[in-house]
Amino acid sequence: xxxxxxxxxxxxxxxxxxxxxxxxxxxxxxxxxxxxxxxxxxxxxxxxxxxxxxxxxxxxxxxxxxxxxxxxxxxxxxxxxxxxxxxxxxxxxxxxxxxxxxxxxxxxxxxxxxxxxxxxxxxxxxxxxxxxxxxxxxxxxxxxxxxxxxxxxxxxxxxxxxx
Numbered sequence: 001x002x003x004x005x006x007x008x009x010x011x012x013x014x015x016x017x018x019x020x021x022x023x024x025x026x027x028x029x030x031x032x033x034x035x036x037x038x039x040x041x042x043x044x045x046x047x048x049x050x051x052x053x054x055x056x057x058x059x060x061x062x063x064x065x066x067x068x069x070x071x072x073x074x075x076x077x078x079x080x081x082x083x084x085x086x087x088x089x090x091x092x093x094x095x096x097x098x099x100x101x102x103x104x105x106x107x108x109x110x111x112x113x114x115x116x117x118x119x120x121x122x123x124x125x126x127x128x129x130x131x132x133x134x135x136x137x138x139x140x141x142x143x144x145x146x147x148x149x150x151x152x153x154x155x156x157x158x159x160x161x162x163x
Contacts, residue, residue: 006042010035025100029063052158067092071136078132087115108133
């Protein structure tokens with residue numbers, strides 16, 4: 001009976017990790033690790049192998065920097081300056097705390113537009129770079145869905161293979 005409770009908790013953490021992609025106030029990667037740790041400490045601390053933990057650390061780092069890297073890439077690709085890229089990265093972090101869940105989209109967009117416009121770019125070019133930050137959000141979210149799914153599938157695979 002206790003195992004059922006642990007599994008409900010683990011699956012709940014995994015579901016929350018995907019909800020966190022829409023509502024950034026929920027730390028997605030911490031939710032995934034919550035599921036891993038509940039299993040490890042609550043159910044079986046021998047099952048998850050070294051070959052599980054090391055890649056999970058790498059994938060966690062990838063998840064943490066995905067927003068910043070992808071957003072900066074799209075700003076640059078859509079004609080943004082180095083300053084636009086830098087401010088987009090800062091705005092992603094700030095935006096996730098301001099106006100959740102929409103701050104992570106709106107704050108970088110506005111920030112990039114203003115930074116590019118201040119640098120004497122036309123409204124069209126400033127808007128295009130800002131639109132790059134908008135696309136960057138969706139690109140990074142899609143990448144995070146993929147990486148989180150890999151992490152969760154890997155978890156279940158490692159659990160099942162070591163039963």
